[in-house]
Amino acid sequence: QVAIIGGGPAGLTMAHALLKLPTGVEQVKVFEQKNESLPGIGGGIQINGGAAVLSRLGMRAKIAESCQPLRTILSRNVDGRELLKMSIARDRAAREALMVEGDIMAYLVMRDHLQSILSDDLPDGTVIYGKKLKDMQVGDAGSLCSFQDGTSEQFDLVIGCDGIKSRVRQEIVGQETKIYSGIRIIFSVAPAEGDSSRPADVQSDVHQWFGEGSYGFAATYGGGKGKKFDQVPPCLVLHPRPPSSLLRQFAYTSTDKRGDFVRRMKDKRMPQDLVRIVENADRFFDVGVYFHNPLVTWHKGSAVLLGDAAHAMPPFLGQGANQAMQDAYCLASNLAEIGKKHASLPDALKAYERRRKPPTTRIMLNSWILGNLETQTGLGASFRDNFFTATGALGERMWEEGGEDVGRGRKGRESTGRAREEWGEERGWQERMREGE
Numbered sequence: 001q002v003a004i005i006g007g008g009p010a011g012l013t014m015a016h017a018l019l020k021l022p023t024g025v026e027q028v029k030v031f032e033q034k035n036e037s038l039p040g041i042g043g044g045i046q047i048n049g050g051a052a053v054l055s056r057l058g059m060r061a062k063i064a065e066s067c068q069p070l071r072t073i074l075s076r077n078v079d080g081r082e083l084l085k086m087s088i089a090r091d092r093a094a095r096e097a098l099m100v101e102g103d104i105m106a107y108l109v110m111r112d113h114l115q116s117i118l119s120d121d122l123p124d125g126t127v128i129y130g131k132k133l134k135d136m137q138v139g140d141a142g143s144l145c146s147f148q149d150g151t152s153e154q155f156d157l158v159i160g161c162d163g164i165k166s167r168v169r170q171e172i173v174g175q176e177t178k179i180y181s182g183i184r185i186i187f188s189v190a191p192a193e194g195d196s197s198r199p200a201d202v203q204s205d206v207h208q209w210f211g212e213g214s215y216g217f218a219a220t221y222g223g224g225k226g227k228k229f230d231q232v233p234p235c236l237v238l239h240p241r242p243p244s245s246l247l248r249q250f251a252y253t254s255t256d257k258r259g260d261f262v263r264r265m266k267d268k269r270m271p272q273d274l275v276r277i278v279e280n281a282d283r284f285f286d287v288g289v290y291f292h293n294p295l296v297t298w299h300k301g302s303a304v305l306l307g308d309a310a311h312a313m314p315p316f317l318g319q320g321a322n323q324a325m326q327d328a329y330c331l332a333s334n335l336a337e338i339g340k341k342h343a344s345l346p347d348a349l350k351a352y353e354r355r356r357k358p359p360t361t362r363i364m365l366n367s368w369i370l371g372n373l374e375t376q377t378g379l380g381a382s383f384r385d386n387f388f389t390a391t392g393a394l395g396e397r398m399w400e401e402g403g404e405d406v407g408r409g410r411k412g413r414e415s416t417g418r419a420r421e422e423w424g425e426e427r428g429w430q431e432r433m434r435e436g437e
Contacts, residue, residue, distance in 0.1 A: 001025075003145055003155040005133050005168050007032030009050070009111070010307030010324035011161035012118035015126055016057045017332035025335070029155075030122075031147070033132035033162075042111040043189055043285060044221030044231045046070055046206075046318040048098050050325035051105035054118075057329075060100065062117050067107035067222040071204040075392070077385050078211040078269040084392030108206075110189075113224040114321075133162070136171045138301040140346070157345065158303045159331070161324070164290060166309035172300040181289040181314050183371050187233030188261060188281035192220050198230050198277070207273075210388075212381055214268040215374040218277060230277045257284045289314050291368070294361045299349040306331060311357075313364035316371040323360050330356055 002018060004011045007030050018025045047054070048070070051063055075084040088094045088106050098105045119127050130149070136158065137144040143158045160168025164178060192198065203220040221229050261278050294311040298304060307324030334348040334355075342348040376384045 001027045001155050001157075002029070003143075003153065003158045004028065004030045004161055005145075005158065006030075006161035006163060006166075006307075006309070007034070007115070007119070007127050007129070008161065008163065008307075009045075009114055009118065009321050010309075010328060011159075012115060012122070012127070013050070013053065013057070013325045014159055014161055014306065014328040014331070015122055016054075016059075016118065017328045018335070019122070020057050021329075021332045021336050023332055023335045024338070028126055029153075030127045031131040031133065031145075032127060032129050035130040043187060043283070044108055044110045044219065044229060045114070045321045046106070046108050046219075047114070047325070048094075048106040048322055049319075050322035051107050052098055052100055053325045053329045055100045055105055059117065059121060060103075060105075062121070063105075063107060063109075064103065066113065066117070066224050067109040068220055068228060069104075069204050070106040070108050070206065070219075071104075073206045073208065075208040075210065075388055078209050078271070081385070081389075082392075083210070083385055083388035086392070108219055108221040110221045110223040110229055113222065116224060133167045136168065136303065138171055138303045140301045143302045156302060157335075160303065160305045160309040161307050163308045164292065164312040166305065168303055169292075169305055169309050172298070172303055172305060173296050176293070176296075178290040178292065178312075181291060181368060181371065183289045183314070183375060184287070185233055185289060185315070186261065186264065186284075186286050187231060188258075188278045188285070189283040190230045190232075190277050190281040192228035192230045194280065195276075197228075197280070198273075203228065209270060209274070210374060210381070210384060211268040211270065213375055213377040214270075216265070216268070216270050216274055218274055230280075232274050232277045232281070257286075289371070291364060294357065294364055298353045298357070299346075302345065304331065304349050304352070306356075311360040311364055313360070314367045314371045316374060317363060317367040319363050319367065323356075323363060327352075327356055327360075 002025050004014050011030050011032075015028050015030050018028050047063075047067070051067075054060070054063055071088055073084075073086045073088075074082070076082050088098070088104055094106070095104065132148045133145060134148045135146040138158070142154055142156050144152055144154050145158060146152045158168060160166050160172070162168055190197070192203070198218060198220050206217055206219045208215070208217040216233060218230060218232050221231055223229050258279065258281065261284060262275055265275055265278060290312065291314055292310075292312045298306075298310045306327035308320060310327065311323065313320055313323070331352045334342065334352045335345075337351075338345060338348050342351060373384050373387070
């Protein structure tokens with residue numbers, strides 16, 4: 001019997017993996033502290049390596065049907081100079097990491113819709129709402145979970161998928177302080193309808209703009225039932241320390257923030273296309289970006305962490321949800337090897353951590369570096385623009401000269417391997433996942 005604490009994309013993917021792979025798990029319960037799965041809450045996320053995982057768990061058709069395909073990333077500075085254009089279909093590393101039966105698994109989806117896809121496909125009663133974990137007693141043979149409603153249950157394994165403020169992590173790691181990245185994100189979500197929405201011919205593209213100490217992009221996300229939403233995070237503003245108002249994440253749902261939002265965008269010289277989307281938005285968010293020390297242990301006795309609870313990372317590579325989904329598949333695969341490759345539950349948990357910690361740590365560091373590069377000022381901003389221009393030119397030359405053979409040779413293999421890691425996993429991840437590694 002397994003308890004999953006947290007009913008977000010990480011926890012729901014974990015439930016699917018436990019039930020669909022030959023893990024021997026008899027019962028899965030997902031405990032979510034919210035009282036219900038709330039529609040229209042939160043923003044959008046991109047799924048690529050995570051989409052490939054969901055495809056292997058039998059949800060390929062549902063993902064393709066209702067999520068917005070992601071095909072091109074176009075980067076410019078606020079003066080309109082094109083810096084970089086990346087076609088996912090032309091990128092060899094992306095194709096190799098994300099191709100499943102001829103389709104590239106790269107999509108844009110609203111978080112609430114992704115959670116609906118995942119929860120609707122689970123057996124009735126798997127997800128239990130309004131259950132907030134209060135305390136845990138972790139043992140080698142099982143863990144006792146006590147909830148704020150006064151109930152308690154014993155489980156053979158407890159999996160912490162409860163985010164950066166994880167209660168399960170406190171039990172495994174102890175008290176610790178989250179690390180503030182120095183960056184604040186402000187973003188809005190608007191229905192993709194009417195004259196203010198993005199044109200249909202660019203809805204599979206992410207358009208980025210770099211300004212002085214700021215970065216913004218516009219993207220269109222699938223929201224289910226034929227609905228789409230435009231999302232604009234137009235400002236990433238550096239702070240030497242977190243403002244008191246950002247010590248916890250919160251959302252603006254009232255429109256009185258719209259004027260302040262638009263003013264910030266104009267101060268950073270963001271394009272009018274973004275301003276129009278914000279003026280039509282009905283959701284506004286203001287969050288500080290935090291992350292964890294990823295090198296601490298992820299498991300203790302019969303409890304283990306995955307996703308943000310294990311390795312919360314800045315969002316600048318769009319890999320938080322993707323890495324969480326890959327964690328889930330890897331953990332379930334190792335649990336399926338108990339009695340075969342692994343002698344016991346502790347051996348399986350050690351193998352999972354050993355497999356997942358190196359790539360997630362590298363991606364977290366790369367994301368932090370990228371976020372600081374993208375929000376440079378002065379000479380740093382000039383370096384940033386020239387860096388992305390050179391990167392784009394190099395990529396075009398590799399495509400023109402190498403075609404399908406790009407990546408051969410030592411330097412090519414190293415570059416392709418790094419790109420594949422950030423899209424999803426290292427070389428051969430599909431075969432390794434099938435083998436349960």
